[in-house]
Amino acid sequence: MEKYSDNPLDTKRRILEAAGKIFAARGFQGTTVRDICSEADVNIAAVSYHFRDKKNLYFDTLKYWQAAAFQKYPHIRETDASLPPEDRLRAFVFQFVSRMLNDGNASWFGKLMAKEVIEPTEALDIVVEEAVRPSFEILRSIVTELIGNVSDERTIRLCCASIIGQSLYFFYSQPVIAKLFSGNTPGFTEPELIADHVARFSVNAIKAFAIQMKGDTP
Amino acid sequence: MEKYSDNPLDTKRRILEAAGKIFAARGFQGTTVRDICSEADVNIAAVSYHFRDKKNLYFDTLKYWQAAAFQKYPHIRETDASLPPEDRLRAFVFQFVSRMLNDGNASWFGKLMAKEVIEPTEALDIVVEEAVRPSFEILRSIVTELIGNVSDERTIRLCCASIIGQSLYFFYSQPVIAKLFSGNTPGFTEPELIADHVARFSVNAIKAFAIQMKGDTP
DNA sequence: TCATAATTAAAACAATTGATTTAAACATAT
């Protein structure tokens, strides 16, 4: 048969790569370790040996691809704080959407995350604490600056949710949108165009909020 | 053991009820026919007898609960066209969110739909054509009226997507939001409050759009 | 070179699952 891998780490990594692809496509339940091992071109026993069991492999896969996604599309930097909040919001949405929509491997984290949100397992904690919360805190600071100091915590949170919700929709619903518009979907797939729209839409909304609230509490 | 059902239709319906609950909770792959039959308190063979196989049962379950959800929360009526578009948008979002968030059985359709969107099967067609498209058309007419006749089709679609995206987020992300805010989530679970926020946020955004576009094409 | 540990291959196991089979229980009509 085949020769052993040149690098002992190679087998482990090949499994993680294959697992990302297949878990992302079919979910935890829909994936068999045989599928993964076949895709990775390794023996079935390698999963038990390197990862103990399927569930642990799933955890490690999630962490592996989360790291990959955030390495390619890191959180927007603190130094960007000099920019006006409108620009920072657009940059945030762009990073957020790119991290998931990015063609190829990096998008596997987004798909894994989506499945985890819709049908949570014990791994939801990882997703929330290491991906959702950091993003949310950054967004919160942008929205807070944008809306001014006239607003309460609840309003800020709702506005953040509105922005995240829009951003996610363009990712989640790709198959639905394709069917709905018969594939004619200009502006629904390119991260730049999505970011432009979501940022503009949301800035408009929040600025009007700010004006309305200033009127409420003169 | 138990006596037979009083009504011969009872068995079939009991299976559909149980299937809705369990498919919604665990997805197609994560559900076993034994689980469903146990929950429905019927014999395993009843599934083959009444629904041919598991896949067909899943289809019928989807249709059954879709009908139930739309019976309880129908599309907003044409007669509402007399209302201003702001009010109609709020009513739309309220119906849309209630249809999914509604506690108890009716929410099963929303959960089934969410899973179908994230991990599509052959049943995605049913979801898009019978649930998504009709809703989208209604929303489109509201947004068109709201934004005025100065806008192009693409902008209208993007605004519709922003509204649907927000609405869905408050449903999809209940588990994430609960973790993120440690269960302290006022305004994130009640359909009325969600509808208030989403409608206000979106009306603000769209009206500003309308003004900006009027400036673009004088 | 040889011994020891690490890694992989191949086969097998035990449990689960979708589906079927066979016989019994039921309802309905004549």
Next chain:
DNA sequence: ATATGTTTAAATCAATTGTTTTAATTATGA
């Protein structure tokens, strides 16, 4: 009431799946 077709019960099948076992292969170090 009896016959006929319908529905359910219980057992069984065949295939799949996660995991383990055993043996072979490779790398490493004295």
